[in-house]
Amino acid sequence: MVDIMSNSVVEGTSPEPWPQLEWEPQVWMPTSGWGVDADFGSGHLPYKSAVPPNIAALTPEPSTEATQAAEAAVQELGRFDAELGARVIGFAPVLLRSEAASSSQIENLTASARAIFSAELGAKGSHNAELIAANTRAMQAAIDLSDSLSPFAITEMHRVLMNDQTRHTPGQWRREAVWIGTRSNSPLGAEFVAPHHDRVPALIDDVIDFTARRDIPALTSTSIAHAQFETIHPFTDGNGRTGRAFAQALLRRRGVTRNVAVPVSAGLLADVGGYHRALTAYREGDVSPIILAFAEASLRAVANSRELVADIDEIKDGWKQRLTVRRSSAAWALLEVIAERPVIDSATAASALGVKQPNVYPALQVLTDAGILKSKAEHRTGPFWRSDEVLGAIDRFAERAGRRERS
The missing domain is CATH 1.10.3290.10 (Fido-like domain)
Structure with missing residues (x-):
């Protein structure tokens, strides 16, 4: 008892x-x-x-x-x-x-x-x-x-x-x-x-x-x-x-x-x-x-999860090699946001950076020009920006999760 x-x-x-x-x-x-x-x-x-x-x-x-x-x-x-x-x-x-x-x-x-x-x-x-x-x-x-x-x-x-x-x-x-x-x-x-x-x-x-x-x-x-x-x-x-x-x-x-x-x-x-x-x-x-x-x-x-973390770390290291704008640019701060949320809209990006929404568009454009983000207009919701690299890492995580290893 x-x-x-x-x-x-x-x-x-x-x-x-x-x-x-x-x-x-x-x-x-x-x-x-x-x-x-x-x-x-x-x-x-x-x-x-x-x-x-x-x-x-x-x-x-x-x-x-x-x-x-x-x-x-x-x-x-x-x-x-x-x-x-x-x-x-x-x-x-x-x-x-x-x-x-x-x-x-x-x-x-x-x-x-x-x-x-x-x-x-x-x-x-x-x-x-x-x-x-x-x-x-x-x-x-x-x-x-x-x-x-x-x-x-x-x-x-x-x-x-x-x-x-x-x-x-x-x-x-x-x-x-x-x-x-x-x-x-x-x-x-x-x-x-x-x-x-x-x-x-x-x-x-x-x-x-x-x-x-x-x-x-x-x-x-x-x-x-x-x-x-x-x-x-x-x-x-x-x-x-x-x-x-x-x-x-x-x-x-x-x-x-x-x-x-x-x-x-x-x-x-x-x-x-x-x-x-x-x-x-x-x-x-x-x-x-x-x-x-x-x-x-x-x-x-x-x-x-360790493999997912390693994949995202590697992706972020690659971004830093490709991004050549000055360190004071909001684009650098936005990299961390994208790693957490690989699909974003301008409102989400602005809120994360603590800036007004119009002020985030230049940073989004810089990352798009660098090939880090891709932009797509979504029906009724406006444009979304996405990182196919991070999304790919998460999808690979899901594939590994559903795969039973032989013992």
């Missing part, structure tokens, strides 16, 4: 085993008995929904392999975070967007770096890019709320993520059944049916209490809290993306990452099937696979 208030294991007791899901009977009322996809008959149909255990007072006992992997991953995450040091301001935005894009790609939402950055500026050419841009905002909200994690914080992450999708009640716990399976019109025969919606608030309170403990190692706590969140499935949509944003907030709160959102989702993306199997194993009472999945994903993410 665990004393939640003191966050310590009570002397003389042993950790409780991690319980499997239980199930409870439910009744499904088909909306219609007619049509090609209708359920047979018109009466109430039985099915079962999950009943997750309360975990706030449980102490996980992962395998030695999972424990050691988690410890190694935490050390590597902290080392990478510290390596960036004073340069974190320049790389944090790119890494945050890379995490958001990878988390979205797990849900089969893909878009080029150019489309995502353009969507952040208001371009409407790609619906997927707009969704990924919303996920970036949700990730940022998660980090901003990491010091005060609560049920409200989770609903706020979801509200930011789903703000433009009102049919999914952004920022509100679901009031209907949700399930994972091939049928969209019925939970009958589903692979997994989430808990009844009346259970959601108490289950979320419980997982928040679990994350408040300090007797459980940081990555172990984060992995289990994420798996429990995905089991609760508290929203009608956006649970995976919100759950991975929640994980980033937990890593920040526990001090594993202090400056950047290391794109752990990019590591999970290398083996999405393994990630889903680990969630299933968690629901069957085995915590080790999800801890291993997060640990291995963290190590892959750090290696991939």
Whole structure:
């Protein structure tokens, strides 16, 4: 047993085993008995929904392999975070967007770096890019709320993520059944049916209490809290993306990452099937696979992120060779802005440099003449300037993230 208030294991007791899901009977009322996809008959149909255990007072006992992997991953995450040091301001935005894009790609939402950055500026050419841009905002909200994690914080992450999708009640716990399976019109025969919606608030309170403990190692706590969140499935949509944003907030709160959102989702993306199997194993009472999945994903993410940082450093060195204007020119200051945001408009550039918008055009022209930027008129939003070199580096990061290495 665990004393939640003191966050310590009570002397003389042993950790409780991690319980499997239980199930409870439910009744499904088909909306219609007619049509090609209708359920047979018109009466109430039985099915079962999950009943997750309360975990706030449980102490996980992962395998030695999972424990050691988690410890190694935490050390590597902290080392990478510290390596960036004073340069974190320049790389944090790119890494945050890379995490958001990878988390979205797990849900089969893909878009080029150019489309995502353009969507952040208001371009409407790609619906997927707009969704990924919303996920970036949700990730940022998660980090901003990491010091005060609560049920409200989770609903706020979801509200930011789903703000433009009102049919999914952004920022509100679901009031209907949700399930994972091939049928969209019925939970009958589903692979997994989430808990009844009346259970959601108490289950979320419980997982928040679990994350408040300090007797459980940081990555172990984060992995289990994420798996429990995905089991609760508290929203009608956006649970995976919100759950991975929640994980980033937990890593920040526990001090594993202090400056950047290391794109752990990019590591999970290398083996999405393994990630889903680990969630299933968690629901069957085995915590080790999800801890291993997060640990291995963290190590892959750090290696991939180091390569991205090196690529952008090399690009910036090349820019400095090509830019020949005097050092007092605003064009030099604009180079750092472009490395953070490789698609910009004049308003963004002016705001970043702290100058009036008309005064930024000469610097944009200098960088265009030097071949560092390219300009393109966007429908209804005016001209955008982009760095194909930085966008290419981010797209290569995404390609590496989705490539599973043979072992």
